[in-house]
Amino acid sequence: MERAELSERDRAVLDIAGRAFTGPGPRERAVRERLGLSPTAYFQLLNALLDDPRALEYAPGLVNRLRRERERLRDER
Template identity: 65%
Template sequence: MPGDAAVPEEHGVPEAEGTPEAAGKPENDPVASEDRGLSERDRALLAMEARGWPGPGAKERAIRERLGITPTRYYQLLNALIDDERALAHDPVTVNRLRRLRQSRRTRR
């Protein structure tokens, strides 16, 4: 059936509802895999890091109030998160910036 997106032409069998293909997203689509992978907390960590802050005190206060964790724990989680390819797919600008900063700190030692 031409034009019927739910039926693959090569198989003639309708795809199961709820699969990435049925939603029009191939399995290897980075956006589709991001939807299946990053938690709400992970997205909140990246959003917190993506915005500008007037000073370190304001950021630490926001981490405690909005995320309910200590700044130390925040940076531990963030450091692990920037190695996750799903985070890179979600916010490549922020993740690449954080990776560069981490690398420059490591090479200065």
């Protein structure tokens, strides 16, 4: 069975996550303007995407880097 591709919104979430911003303000503005999401909703969606194999196919370097960061943060708790 063939998997559906990531939605345009999911790809946009990953694209924003992969961009470098000079601080939280510009990222929050991009999330609100491009996605129409609150920063909290954006990070919840991004976190769910990190477990999606389609996201790994779309942006392997980014997803692997963010997975490592997530694990590091969990280990620090």
